Structure formats: C-alpha cells, structure tokens
Amino acid sequence: MEYAVIFGLIIVALGFAAFLARNVLALETGTEAMRKISDAIKEGAEAFLRRQNTTIAYLAVALAALIFILYAFVRTPGINDPVKDPRTLALVTVISFLLGAACSVASGYIGMWISIRTNIRTASAALTSLNGALQAALRGGAVAGLLVVALSLLGVAGLFAIVSLLKITEMSKIPLLIAGYGFGASFVALFAQLGGGIYTKAADVGADLVGKVEAGIPEDDPRNPAVIADLVGDNVGDCAGRGADLFESMAAENIGALILASSLFAANATAFEKSQQLGVLLYPLVVGAFGLLASIVGVMVVRTDEKSDPMKALNRGFYVTCLLATAGFFVASKWLLASTAAPNAYLSFFACGVVGILTSLAFVFITQYYTEYRYRPVRSIADASQTGPATNVIMGIAVGLESTAIPVVVIAIAVLTSYYLGMNSGFAKAGLFGTAAATMGMLGTAGYILAMDTFGPITDNAGGIVEMSEQPDDVREKTDRLDAVGNTTKALTKGYAVGSAALAAFLLFSAYMDEVRSYWPFTYGPTLERIDLAKPEVFIGGMVGAMLVMLFASLAIKAVGAVAQDVITEVRRQFRSNPGIMKGTSKPDYGHCVDIVTRGALKQMVLPGALVVLTPIIVGIVFRQVYLSQGMTANSATGAEVVGGLLLIGTIVGILMALFLNNGGGAWDNAKKYIETGAHGGKRSDAHKAAVVGDTVGDPFKDTAGPSLHVLIKLLATITLVMAPLFI
Numbered sequence: 009m010e011y012a013v014i015f016g017l018i019i020v021a022l023g024f025a026a027f028l029a030r031n032v033l034a035l036e037t038g039t040e041a042m043r044k045i046s047d048a049i050k051e052g053a054e055a056f057l058r059r060q061n062t063t064i065a066y067l068a069v070a071l072a073a074l075i076f077i078l079y080a081f082v083r084t085p086g087i088n089d090p091v092k093d094p095r096t097l098a099l100v101t102v103i104s105f106l107l108g109a110a111c112s113v114a115s116g117y118i119g120m121w122i123s124i125r126t127n128i129r130t131a132s133a134a135l136t137s138l139n140g141a142l143q144a145a146l147r148g149g150a151v152a153g154l155l156v157v158a159l160s161l162l163g164v165a166g167l168f169a170i171v172s173l174l175k176i177t178e179m180s181k182i183p184l185l186i187a188g189y190g191f192g193a194s195f196v197a198l199f200a201q202l203g204g205g206i207y208t209k210a211a212d213v214g215a216d217l218v219g220k221v222e223a224g225i226p227e228d229d230p231r232n233p234a235v236i237a238d239l240v241g242d243n244v245g246d247c248a249g250r251g252a253d254l255f256e257s258m259a260a261e262n263i264g265a266l267i268l269a270s271s272l273f274a275a276n277a278t279a280f281e282k283s284q285q286l287g288v289l290l291y292p293l294v295v296g297a298f299g300l301l302a303s304i305v306g307v308m309v310v311r312t313d314e315k316s317d318p319m320k321a322l323n324r325g326f327y328v329t330c331l332l333a334t335a336g337f338f339v340a341s342k343w344l345l346a347s348t349a350a351p352n353a354y355l356s357f358f359a360c361g362v363v364g365i366l367t368s369l370a371f372v373f374i375t376q377y378y379t380e381y382r383y384r385p386v387r388s389i390a391d392a393s394q395t396g397p398a399t400n401v402i403m404g405i406a407v408g409l410e411s412t413a414i415p416v417v418v419i420a421i422a423v424l425t426s427y428y429l430g431m432n433s434g435f436a437k438a439g440l441f442g443t444a445a446a447t448m449g450m451l452g453t454a455g456y457i458l459a460m461d462t463f464g465p466i467t468d469n470a471g472g473i474v475e476m477s478e479q480p481d482d483v484r485e486k487t488d489r490l491d492a493v494g495n496t497t498k499a500l501t502k503g504y505a506v507g508s509a510a511l512a513a514f515l516l517f518s519a520y521m522d523e524v525r526s527y528w529p530f531t532y533g534p535t536l537e538r539i540d541l542a543k544p545e546v547f548i549g550g551m552v553g554a555m556l557v558m559l560f561a562s563l564a565i566k567a568v569g570a571v572a573q574d575v576i577t578e579v580r581r582q583f584r585s586n587p588g589i590m591k592g593t594s595k596p597d598y599g600h601c602v603d604i605v606t607r608g609a610l611k612q613m614v615l616p617g618a619l620v621v622l623t624p625i626i627v628g629i630v631f632r633q634v635y636l637s638q639g640m641t642a643n644s645a646t647g648a649e650v651v652g653g654l655l656l657i658g659t660i661v662g663i664l665m666a667l668f669l670n671n672g673g674g675a676w677d678n679a680k681k682y683i684e685t686g687a688h689g690g691k692r693s694d695a696h697k698a699a700v701v702g703d704t705v706g707d708p709f710k711d712t713a714g715p716s717l718h719v720l721i722k723l724l725a726t727i728t729l730v731m732a733p734l735f736i
Contacts, residue, residue, distance in 0.1 A: 021155075038473075056207060108195075119251030337452065376500065381681060427439040512725075558661070629734060
C-alpha cells in the first residue's frame, strides 16, 4: 500500500507536469524579433549546460571508480556491513551514486529546458495581460518544480524497492546501502550550482559595470555585447543550478530520514507490528508524495488582475500549499506511525512536521524583511549610497552580518521543539526522528518553492526579451512588475534553501552518527556516542571544516571576478572598435561574450568543487591511520570522530556564511532597485551609481557563493555517509 501511494502520487505529479508543459508550450511565441532573442538565449544555455554536464560526467565517473576501489579492495570488511561481500557492497554503492548523479543532472536540465521555452511565451502573454504572463511564468516554473521533486522521490523509492526485491540485505539496512544516491545528487548539484553561479554573475557584473556605469545604457539594452550572456546566466544559474540544488536536498534528506526511521523501528520493535516496518521506513517518502499534491493545488489557485500586486497571488498559492501539506502530514502520521503502545505518538510527529512547515514560513518572512526595500535593512543601504560606494558596501556588509541572528534563533527553536516532541512521543530514542519529521515538513512545499524560484529567471528573461525587441512601454511596465516579484521569489527561495539545509544538517549529522554506530567494530570498544571537541584531533577536524567553508567561498567569489574581468575587457573592446554599436547602426558580437563566460565558468568551477569532495575523505583516512598507529587508545580519536568534528563545525560555519552572503547580496540588489524607483535622485544619480557598485559586490555573494554553500553543507554530510566505513 505504501508503494502504491508513493508511486501513484508521483505518476499524478508527472502527468500534471506534462499537462502544464503542454499548456505553456501551446501559448503564443510573440513577434519575430522576440523569437530571435529567445533563440539566442536558448542556444547559449543549452551549449553551456551540454559542456558543463560533460565535465561533470568525467568527474563523476572518476569518483565512482575511486569509491569502488576503496570499498572493494582497500577497506577491511566488518561484521556489521549491510552486505558481506565487499565487491557487492562496492557495486551497489557505486550504482546508487551514479543513479543519484544522473537524476541530479536530469533535474538541472529539466529546470533550464522549460525556462528557456517559457520566457518567450511569458513575454508574449504580457502583450495583452498581466495575469496571463503571471500564470505562464509560474506554470512553467511548476513543471520544473513538480518534475524535480517527483524524480527525487522516484529515485529513492525505486532504489529502495529494487534492493528490497533483490533481498541482498535485511530491510533495516537498505538505507545504509543506498546512501550513495544522496552523495551522487549532492556531487552534481555542487558543480551545477557553482558553475551556473559563476556564469550568471560573471556575465551580470560584466554587463552592468560597462553598460550601466560606464556607457550609461539601461539594463538589457540590445547595444550591450554581454546582454545575451547575462540572460543565459539566469537560466543556467537560477534554473539548472537551483533545480539540481533542491533535487539533492530532497534526495539527501530522504536518505537521512530513512536511516533514522530504521533506527526508530529498531528501538521500538515491540511497540510496532512487524508488518509496520515498511511503513515506518517509507514514512518520509509518503510525506513527500503528499507534498507534491499540495504543490499542484497551490500552483492552480494563483491568479491576479491587472492592478493587484502579483506577489500577493504567489503568497496565496504558498499558503494553500502549506495548509494542504499540513493535512497530508497528519494523514501520513496517523496511517504509518500509529501504535497501541504509544497511541498519541503520531500526533507528536505530526506536530514536528508542523514545526518544519512553520519554520519554512518564518524563513520566508525573515528573508523578505532583509531583502525587500519596504523594510529598514534595505533602505539603510540605499540611504548610505548617498555618500558613495564605500558607505554602501559598509552598510551592506553590516546588514548581511545582522541577518544571521534571527534565523539562528528560529533554527534553534525548531530543532529543540521537534527533538523534545519526539522524545516525549512515547517511543524510545525518538528525539532525532522528531527533527527528521520537522525537516520533512519543511520540504513538503518544495515543489511550489521551486516553481517560485524558476518563476524569477523566466520573468527576468521575459523583461529582457521585451526590452531588446523594443516593445511598447506599457508591456515593459508589466514585465518590470513581474521581474520585481521574480527578484523577491528568488531571494525567498534562497532563504528557504538555507533554512532547509540547516534543519537537514542536523538530520544528516544524526544519520552519520547512526551509521558510524552501525559499522562500529567490537575491537574498538564502546560505540561512538558523541563528538569530543576536547580531543586535539577532533578540534583540528573542526578547524578544517570551518576553513573549508571560508576557502570555498573565497574561490567561488574570486572565480566570478576573474571571468567578469574577461567579459569587461571584451565589452570595452567591442565598444571601442565598433562605434556603430552605441549609435545603434551595427550589432554587437553577443556570441563571443557567451563563449568567454562559458569557458571561464567551466574552468573555474573545478578547483573549489574538488576541494570540497576530497578534503573530508583525506582527513578521515589520514586520522584513521593515526588512530591505529596510536594503539586505538580511549584518549585518541578515530577517523570517523575527526570527520564528525569537521562535519559539525563546517556545517555551523556554512549555515552562517550562507545566510550572510544570501541576505547581504539580496539587500544590495534591492537597495539599487529602490533607488531606481526614484528615491535619492533615481537612475543615473550619484546614489544610483554607488548602489550599482554595491549590487555588483553582492552579485557573487547571493548567486554564486551563497547558494553553493547550501549544497556544500549537505555534500559534506552525504560524503561522510558514504565514506564512513572507510574512516572507522
């Protein structure tokens, strides 16, 4: 029955996504001039993603080979292994890894594919109706959102079912065996988000600094040689990158929740019927499937009129999704976690899910407060712009740092509340599963959230198409309104992503500790129950984790700067060598800028990505050897404990750094937009020029390093889940 519900709702979601895609693709594609611009964006985006995926494929195959060798030939098999034959264990782990990687690539491609076809249709719809353009953009985004979440659930549930049918291990150990799926998804998502983020911000910075500041031409002006590269970047960064990001969030957190669900059943075997084991293990996937249904309804209720604020319509859809996801959580909890030994336990876990949903709402409101120009933080940056770029940058950094405080309080309340609800549920050792339920609650709205995220680049592209094809001012006014909303939805989804990453980090850390205990050899004495930072080896591991976050963010931001310099040089060269571009008598060479950014982004993404993947593996293996060489004394630390310290501190620093980068960058962006509404002298004023500089500083913060850190946090956890047997 559990499989029927999961796969049935996945089929419903896939069918509805196909219906929406057909509906959107049947819309008008506008004028010939609009289609030429759209085709150029489509060509550039597909070329970049094709080259990026080829690079990622080579890296994934190399890593898969390394995993197989380490598992099959280097590691000493243990009596607690889920599969006794090391080669079988290696093979299943590698297959899970490659399947997760392939599905993550597909998720990114799906997001971009629908976006680059919906942008022209949204622009065309804006010729006649704001509501038509709003619905086209959101429904195009919903195709990506529903397909990505459905694909994530399908991969985990399908892999679980196949391994179960093969009967190569007992059901309780299947989650440990398929942990590679989450690692594969996170591995691809890191490179997709990082490569796409470098591309989009390098193009954006290059286009803005030369176009707006030096040449004094408007955004998306067809005379700017980097404008097509900028529009392509919206798709490969915000669509393909974020699609892979949210896919790996669902995949990694579902795997972690399955591991904790298995432990919950094992600790309460007498409280459940034996027949309930499958239901308890699949509870996280059932909750996710109900969330898909909630997202479908949420998307369909969104509509507005010509004078209303489109953001209110999108918020209404989100609230409906939250309410229906809450109802689905109750049904799943009552059905799968009912127990005569603890008759009210299901209500405790339902309450944990509600905590997760409320946490997602809290992060949306917090992000709005720090990134919308209606509120104090953004306006304080705009005010500081009146005295120049330096004070704008100082205030932006201060706002970004301030924005970490309230989210930490919210995360603390969510973790403690869900933990104690689980502890007092009536089940033994259920506190950690309570935090897993809260994480599942937060992810219950993921389909709608990704739809809102993809809405942003679609409307941004639609505005660019309208501007470059020289449509009437009233049409540009409609797309500008949608673009402003799209900037807000992109900021909100970043807040949601870092919030879910924070909750998931605790879940995945708990799953890591649970896995270490499962593999722990009796020769080491008592199992590892806690991470002791007082041990020098563990303290060093924690410092390495913190350093890794800082160094990764530095490399990501420097990569944007390096590629942007090449773009700026090229745009200046074209303006200098071809004066007809500025006069409007000749066309710029858009393709050369696209090629520069493509080559630069692919080159620059490899080092920071490899650093994140290899560091925890090297630390774990090196300190395992140190532990063995010291005679396995009680005062020394195993490689698993040292990596636990790296994971713990790296996660904490990563969450704070991501909040700072996301909110600081978003605040800079909207301070500029606030001035463009006419405040402090409006466009082309000194305050506006200062705000453009601040926005440029914030671009790699909010669209490259910040979003990539969401993935890094979960990648560290999934690497350690897969590699844990090698550290013990």
